[in-house]
Amino acid sequence: MALHYKIIPVTPFQQNCSLIWCSKTMQAAVVDPGGDVARIQAAIAAEGVTLSKILLTHGHLDHVGGSADLAKAAGVKIIGPQREDAFWIDALGEQCRMFGFPPVPLFQPDQWLEEGETVSVGEEVLEVIYTPGHTPGHIVFYSRSAQLALVGDVLFAGSIGRTDFPRGNHQQLIDSIRLKLWPLGRDVEFIPGHGPMSTLGEEIDSNPFVAGRAG
Template sequence: MEIITLPVTAFAQNCRIVICKKTRKATVVDPGGDADKIITELAKYDLTPDCILLTHGHLDHVGAAKILADHFSIDIVGPHKDELFWFDALPMQAQMFGFKPVTPFTPTHWLSGGDIFSVGELRFEIRHCPGHTPGHIVFYEPTHGVVFVGDVIFKGSVGRTDFPKGDAQQLLESIKKHILTLPEETRILSGHGPDTKVVTERISNPFISGKFG
């Protein structure tokens, strides 16, 4: 697996280009904006993505998804169907976050916890992790020990729960059930900020230890 991290938008959201080394098939995880920048980066490595994967429906994670899908004629896959209201509210989100106007769209395929989604020889286990948003999912690739967590957990922090349908207790339950139970050397690739590891967050994340929250 090769991973190219490309911060996009004023929110410095970590868009990830994920490549299967053996097949050179690729996907784009959470293209939050700056579609031209993402397309240029893909061209630099002579890559045509097979699909777009989304962890949740917040605009800074999906803002360039439809543009890329149309440009490459590919599907938008994920998140969980409970996220539909955020996609319907994309114009409102654009106003709220100061983005350019965005037309609502619906992913081609929804995903559920327990699903497996493949890109080349990469097999992503889907884990439904509500709390930051109700339909948030994470993509765990066990062979390479990597989990793409969107805004569920960050290095030393956790996702916000003050948006509509957020739930702080539910978020902590999701983290403890679906993230901290992964092998401790699993790399956590968050939607914002630096990467971390399961063992690091289990030991030192103050929100998980109960020091905060």
């Protein structure tokens, strides 16, 4: 497998920030750098990879709080999520106060992403899947070659994302999981925003919130 990954838990919420890289080029991306930037930088150095971009699944603080500092330090662009999450990113200051986090630098993504677009990491290609529900602009990054999905807070091992935040929508979330993720295939592994990894097949079989096929 040419796509490698390392999970770096960050923030008091233990959010799964992911370092992913192409083993052929050693070009890397960080997905959802929520905080603890020094820890993320140490992981990049330990793997000997070159950070080329930051990718965001959605705009919640524990997923984006370290984005501005990491982007500035590495001289890279921030890409994603889908533009409907702009209001969350614009409200970073308010999010910090709400959750008792120290202030973080504000930023705007250099590029919003839409369903069907792709993002390259070295020679590896990530497909962008639009998955609203937890937030209105949430996206998932999917590597077809590695059979790996980075799903943010859409789906967890045995659970699903919250929908009680502003502009969350429970039915949208269920539809995103069943109509967008299940068709990727049972063997696809996923890295959730929190907690252990799982496979889509395991969740189809046993997740109490979304078990069973679409329809």
